[in-house]
Amino acid sequence: MRWTRVLISLLLLVGALALAACGTQLVQDTGSTAAQQAEALAEPKAEDAAASAAEPKLAPCNVASPASPTLINVIGWAFPVTEFYAQEFKECNQVENLKVNVQLLDSASAQEQVRLALSGGGTSPFAVVHAANTQIIEWGFAGWLMPLNDLIDQYRDKYDLDDIPQTAWNAATIDGNIYGIPAVGNTLHLMYRSDLFEKYNLAVPTTYDEVIAACEVLKEEPSIDLPFTMNLHAGWAWEIEFFHFLHALGGKYLNADNTPAFNGPEGVAALEKMKEVVDACMGPEGITYSVDDSEIGMETGRLAFVELWASRAANMDNPEKSDYVGQIGFAPAPAVQPGGPLASSAWNDFYAIPATTDVDPEIIFQVILEVTDLESQIEAAQYGIVTRQAVAESGAGGRYLPAAIETIARGVGAYPPNRAIPLVRTALGNWLPLVGTGELSPQEALDKAVEEYTAEATARGFLR
The missing domain is CATH 3.40.190.10 (Periplasmic binding protein-like II)
Incomplete structure (x- = not known):
């Protein structure tokens, strides 16, 4: 059975590598528009593990309808909790004038796609990028990510952003600028x-x-x-x-x-x-x-x-x-x-906004917060470690959670x-x-x- 699954994994990897090669060509093709590049890169290429388990309860997306049609492309890598969040992102497709596409790859392929998209200096085909601690450092210092301080202050009370521990915000902070919304804890x-x-x-x-x-x-x-x-x-x-x-x-x-x-x-x-x-x-x-x-x-x-x-x-x-x-x-x-x-070590996964997006950052930011609000994270806790302290108080979470929390608390940071x-x-x-x-x-x-x-x-x- 193991070798059957490994063979399936190898076939999926071959497909992901082919997609990465195709994506390189699309991003570098100056004859296509940013919207065309985004549409081509945004088609989901990974199965949702959460969909094969018990059907999750999804929170509604309470974002105001944009004045004109708006496309938000999200790229990240797949593991159980990000697959749940992918479904939450898609709930925002119910908002008039808003379309959200989510592409989940393996971690190396997703990061390579982001580097290809953001290093060229043109408009980013992605409005939301998944980043862990090290990507925040790499992409933040490179100037590829948008500082979110003003938006965080604007929406702090509405979304109770102080419920996310300061240590998680610190991991997304460079020289006082916050570059990501903490969505996942990991170790x-x-x-x-x-x-x-x-x-x-x-x-x-x-x-x-x-x-x-x-x-x-x-x-x-x-x-x-x-x-x-x-x-x-x-x-x-x-x-x-x-x-x-x-x-x-x-x-x-x-x-x-x-x-x-x-x-x-x-x-x-x-x-x-x-x-x-x-x-x-x-x-x-x-x-x-x-x-x-x-x-x-x-x-x-x-x-x-x-x-x-x-x-x-x-x-x-x-x-x-x-x-x-x-x-x-x-x-x-x-x-x-x-x-x-x-x-x-202690890790977080964040949702960040590219500095070169041509989508209204406030709309993107509200979508991210709808996906990572308390109601969403209580459900997400079935699939991974989340970041809001009130989730732990609610009693949500899997059997592994005590071991993970102790490891983070007593680990090397x-x-x-x-x-x-x-x-x-x-x-x-x-x-x-x-x-x-x-x-x-x-x-x-x-x-x-x-x-x-x-x-x-x-x-x-x-x-x-």
Whole structure:
């Protein structure tokens, strides 16, 4: 069953790559209008997982009718809660003179489409773009996103925007400008087959040494392919996990003057521990597991436990996707050292408005707020972590929510809003996978990343 689903995923990926190639041509075609580009890019290309589960209750879209026909194209990537929000966006099609199209791709393809659309300087074909923490930093510093401060102040009371914690707003803020509306919270935490942990009398790991010990036991289980995976299938995935392990050991990426700090003793220890986990639990096959593969592995019982995005947890109890409904347990992310911070980060997903849109920003902003108001987020909490504090008070949310909230509270936090951080992330993503293959030692890989980062940061004026 796993390989059938993986094959389906590969076919979908091929389709997404073909769409991305087509989208590149459309955005660069100066002979077509922005509206034509938008229409071509806006057709939905992903199934809505929420539609296959229990029918969600959708809130009405209380936006005043625009004076003239208005098209709002939304682009983002698909996971359960964003698929619910996609349905909420479509509710606004009931408003006279308003049409809302939503396109959900895989995360890499969606981000590439946004970069292609916004980097050229022309009118954006998208009126709303989905952005996580790192995209806010990248696209905000690039000047591609519209500051929303004035609109937030204007609609603060009507939509009770102070119900969203300041920490979430801070993650969308650069130099005092707010570039996104917080819609989703996210982190990575443990998901495990409770039947196997009971069978082998295993406690749920609280540290990565305990993860390694559990893997040694679970290797004997004939029903699984691998005991454990964490996402290391690509350079960016290695970088995210390295961020977790490094900061859990008290390290940091950069010093105050933007000189690199990530190649010190904490960085080496972080990579050595990651390599221990790979060797004990995953091996060469496990390194190839994408986020989708790990999710499917849990849903089909071919993995014993995983460290996975909380945004995938709702699917574990979705009978349309999971063969182990009610049998998957959830726990906070492990620490690297006993008593230390949990080795996972705090993330938000935002809806942002491109600076070059030709759609009235106030109409776009109201649509976003209708999609993310309290009524909508109470329903959205069935599918993922949302951002309004009143949702938690209402008792909404899935079984995984306590584990996710504890992980966020005790984890390493978010990336700092520093323009040099994306350069660090790129350099680390280029070199850390070679530790997994054994081609470089941890120190060698970090030194290579320092060399690459230093050259790029100097060229851009971040280092003197």
